[in-house]
Amino acid sequence: MQVQSMFFKQRASEKLDDALLQGNMRKAKGKFVDGRAKAVAEFGVWEEVRSHAAKVRDRALANLDAYLLEFEANATRRGAVVHWAETAEEACAIIVGIARDNGVRKAAKSKSMVSEEVNLNEALEAAGVEVIETDLGEYILQLAHEPPSHIVAPAVHKSKEQVAELFVKAHGKPRLTEIPAMTREAREALRGHFLGADMGISGSNFVIAETGTTLTVTNEGNADMVTTLPRIHVVITGIEKVIGTLEDFATLIRLLPRSAIGQTVTNYLTLTTGLKMPDEADGPEQMHIVLVDAGRTKLVGGPMQEMLRCIRCGACMNHCPVYQNVGGHAYGWVYPGPMGSILTPVYVGLENAGDLPNAATFCHECAVACPVKIPLPELMRKLREQQFDRRLRPWPERLAIAAWAFAVRRPALYAFLSGIGARVAKWMGGREGLIHSLPGLDGWTKGRDMPAPAGRTFRELYRQRALERR
């Protein structure tokens, strides 16, 4: 996916004016937020398991090298081939190579955000492989030629009616109005692709070191088709997804679906360990696991390492009031919302995504919702510190902060300036006490008045009171 994050402000502005999107986002928000709240309340020991899960992820990251090698050894023992991709381009080259070597003409994919991150579909299509997205949301977006706007519910920005329109064009059948009928139609369209594909491509929510297992957490069952029906199964995932044990997985899976959509457990939860065994009826003849770095190791051992705990549940974006209002496309890359506001600048460069760490009020809803306790606001602040130190913010902003910093450390000067400011601003507010426009602060005054100050500072009035009392 091409990075468009440098245009966040402009794109966000367009999304705020998109009435259809606003309606769709409003509907989704209730479902995600209320659903999670209910699941968490029913769970009873949420905070305890959450703390444990954070430790599980931290232990995995502390032993990343050892766990990855253990995973490789165990997966290899079960007949899979493990590939290491340092960059996005390498990941694509590996998978295109597998497709070429095996004469693959069609690949059926289940949802994988890492594949979006590395632009896998484009690479395969350029090599002459037809790629079919089989996750319903991803399928809809493939028909619409759009990137996902959410990491769990990729087509959350679309309404039922918009999807119906796309299906009429793609399937050439009468327009449907009910979601179950639309799902049935998509299933019929996809069934042939599962059977006809030479290659199945899936992500993996975690990879388990002690067993060499990859796994998918889904609600549609498409991933199970993708991982068992085609003769070649390719798994693509990030190196940070490794965890130590099945026990660790048991902890994390209690949190993932609950955080994502308030589900106790997803409809399908499939652990795949190696190839089809001689006594097994189903499964691929070849299994390739592509472990992608693409910037992840840069975070290990550094101030942003906690971000690698992320289990991709989407709770942070679901609870983010900025995301709720602008949707995922505004963020301009694969990962939106708070987690994306950290991952995007880290992976594609702070200079290409300068507004993202600033697209937060630090309301802390994301930090409260995160099932693995990633301090998302603190990490965004660290990126702001890097911007500050590297002078990446626009000069008027830097000048304003420098001027403020100068005055605020000099109480006498500050008292003098604030005294003048209070008087001037009161005068500007006129009889109704409202300032309608302020030079340099139009970000505020375009949509809001600035209530004018009372005219004299607390400091002055307090001193006066003290004198009167004497």
Add this chain to the structure above:
Amino acid sequence: MKVGLFVTCLVDLSRPGIGFAALKLLEGAGCEVVVPQSQTCCGQPGYNSGGRDIAKALARKVLAEFRDCDYVVAPSGSCSGQMKVATVHDLFQGEPDLPEFEALAAKWYELSQFLVEVLKVDAVPGKFEGTVTYHDSCSGLRELGVKMQPRYLLQMAGARIAEMEGAERCCGFGGTFSIKLGEISTRMCENKCESIRATGAGAIVGGDLGCLLNIEGRLRRTGDKDTKVLHFAQVIAGE
């Protein structure tokens, strides 16, 4: 009991009445209140803009100004979060003066918490007839646990509280966010104002002036000249 009042820069500049309301409440409860005249700001605007050094310099300035006090009280959850949480958990981690900031954090209270949890007031001077709705500011709520305290105090003053939908959702202020990403900020504020209007309350009350100026600015711009926008200290002090 010597209580230092941290006025906050916004109250000093824009709404001194809130500072005097806090003063009245504290003095009324028998506290000896001192107001260091050299105080300016807690440093949060610098901190959230990535200016770590300026945030630390200002935190040290605040520390020096309130060193002699038994308690420090601020009519703001946001500034209190800066001095109680940011200093201890982040800014001075690994620094020699961390213990001093831990001591400052331990004696620092947001106003409603101080009145309810330390002074345990059971009466307030203010009388308020009518219905209010309360906006929970993010830092106070999620960093400090300010939730029931201001409501309890408002009810003590006779106010009826009509809870709005999404009272805990951010109003979109976010300090410099409200200017840097003004359009998004305005939309978040409009969502908040919708919730406020739906309650039919005559006043929206909160505990952080930044949020209140934001909400007031949007209400007025959209033609609402009537809904009062008040800090809880003003209501319960009867100022």
